[in-house]
Amino acid sequence: MQRVVGVPFEPIDSALSRILVVRRDEQRHLFAFAVDHIINDQISGALLEQTLATYYRRHLAGAPVDVTAPHTYAAFAARQQAAFAGLWGEQCRAYWERHVADHGLYPPTLAEDGPRTGTPVLASLRRDLPADAQARVHAFALATRTTPFTVTTASVLSALLEITGDRSVGVTVNHHGRMLPGTAETLGLFVQTVPIHLRAADHSPAATAREVLGASLDAFERFVPLRVAGRAWGIDLVAPDRDAGIYVSHGEEVPADAVLQPFEGTTSVHPEFRVPGGKQWTDTVAIDWHLTARGPQIGAHFNADTFSESACGSAAGRRGEGGAGGPVLSAVAHSGACSKSRAS
Incomplete structure (x- = not known):
């Protein structure tokens, strides 16, 4: 096996x-x-x-089994290629040229402050959130006409502005990529990692959340595989051999076991296989929000040889020396959302 x-x-x-x-x-x-x-x-x-x-x-x-797929990846690729060659493709090119001019090549990076000995030291920090974190984030999203994903992503971005002192910061997030009709039931690689940026501005937390919502909708609508698109357009969009500095994920369900459920009439046991050779994201800090109804948490997973624990803890909302105050999450807290501390 x-x-x-x-x-x-x-x-x-x-x-x-x-x-x-x-x-x-x-x-x-x-x-x-x-x-x-x-x-x-x-x-x-x-x-x-x-x-x-x-x-x-x-x-x-004893029923017939039709293995013909109603929607194929080849059909999606043909429709995507046709759209790329038309008006949508022109809009995508204009958007990403402007995006690179404003924010630099994809993906956004994060300044390294670790010892850099050359030996990866994979580490994790995890923080328990108040039991009503999910309900309060939802309430803030409703009040600002945004989404819970927007609120948590905006909180990380606003914290990064405070931590770094930069005028513009960026993170990457996953987008399902299934925008065309029929793709919801199509097998294939659709998910894309998309950059979301935020500029420093004297905005209210609500305005910041709405700005991040607009930025994410624009990026999702116009996202194409940037390396391939750049070659087609003859422009540089992607920095070679560079990983994203910050990756943010948002989940509101208890993670299910990624295993096949028993077939009807059977029971099963699932042995775990370790496959060597998997990529280690040693230059990326992964921040995950688990806004479950029970036991909500926020965590940071990082290479301690590349990034310091204090900076990653601040971005993930850990209180203590060097902690950052993310104004979005602070506003959520004061409206009853997530935490009485100002950490994001």
């Missing part, structure tokens, strides 16, 4: 997915599938699991 599904893919020389079934006896089987990330994302993985379970259930019932 490890030999078949635990070996990294070679995109040029092999297929990009593997499925394996091993029969141990009449009642016990081992089933595994592996898919290269180049053709898969989290939504696609969930769709694939649902489809496999549906096919199995229909087979048990």
Whole structure:
């Protein structure tokens, strides 16, 4: 099993997915599938699991199983290419040329203040939020006509302005990329990492949240794979061999196990496979918001050889020496949102 599904893919020389079934006896089987990330994302993985379970259930019932996909990635790519060659593509080019002129090449970076010995030291900080954090962030988003994602992202950006003293800061966030009709049920790699920037200004926290909302909507609407688009347009949009400085994620559900649920009429046990060779994001600080109804937290995951614990703790909202005061989260706190401290 490890030999078949635990070996990294070679995109040029092999297929990009593997499925394996091993029969141990009449009642016990081992089933595994592996898919290269180049053709898969989290939504696609969930769709694939649902489809496999549906096919199995229909087979048990003796019903016909149609494996023809109603929507294909090739069809999406053709429609995307046609749009890229038209007015939407022209709008995208104008937007990203202006974006690079204002904020520099993608992705946004973060100044390094770690010892830089050359040996990665992966570390994590995690902070418990008040039990009603989710409800209060939702209330602030409703009052400002924004979204909870906008509020948490704006709080990180405003904290970065205070920590760095820069006139403009940026983070990256994931966008699902499924904008065209039919893509919600299509398997493939759609997710994109998108930059969101904020300039220093004498704005109220509500105005800052609305500014971040506008910036995110603009970037989501016009986002294309920037390296590919830059080559097509003959312009530089991406800094080579550079990772994002800050990555922000926002979740409001308890993370589910990323495993295939038992097929109908079966039970299952899920062994864990460790696949070597995974990329380590040693130049990125990942800040995650878990605004669950129970046990809400904010955390920072980083390379302590690249970034100091104090700076990462400030960005993740840890109180203490060197803590930053993010005005957005402070406003949320005072309206009953997240924390009585000013940390973002």
